[in-house]
Amino acid sequence: MNSSMFLAVVCLAIAAAVATNIPVKDCGSKLATIDAIDINPCSSIPCPFKKGTSVNVTIDFTAKADISSAKSSVHGIIASVPVPFPLKDSDACHFMKCPIKSGDKVTYKNSVDVLTAYPEITVLVKWEIVAEQDVICFTVPVKIVS
Structure with a gap:
């Protein structure tokens, strides 16, 4: 493989990796700093959430404090009212390693x-x-779609 072809392949791989990280707004993270968030599938804002499917979320963060246990919570904000999206399991430690050190x-x-x-x-x-x-x-x- 010549060097220009190799460079093109590397650039495409980087672009694909970056394209999956959707810009989000931090709404009050206190005990950690968000490093990256990947929502799959979500290729544009608002993220299309298709009915009858599952949406996968990967969050990379750096802890600012020791954390022994935590819960997950997901809400849709409709007319300023938080409406829960039910999770199968709200124990966040089942989806990341715990305990966490600062x-x-x-x-x-x-x-x-x-x-x-x-x-x-x-x-x-x-x-x-x-x-x-x-x-x-x-x-x-997010936009809920059929």
Whole structure:
């Protein structure tokens, strides 16, 4: 493989990796710093959440405090009212390593089901990992689609 072809392949691989990280808004992370968030599938904002599927979320963060246990919480904000997206398991430690020491780099992987009963609306999704305070908190615009 010549050097220009190798460079093209590397650039495409980097572009594909970067394209999956969707910009989100930190909404009050206290015990960690968000390093990266990947929402799959989500190629544009608002993220299209297709009814009858699952959406996978991977959050890379750096802890600013020791964390022994935490819960996951996902809400859709509709007319300023938080409406819960039910999770199969709210124990965040089942989706990341616990306990966590301050300074640890952690990867959290979870998913949420998009129920067929959900209306086709645009909603702001708020995802939190909570210990005694918000470990991380972010929001992302989402559109529920068929």
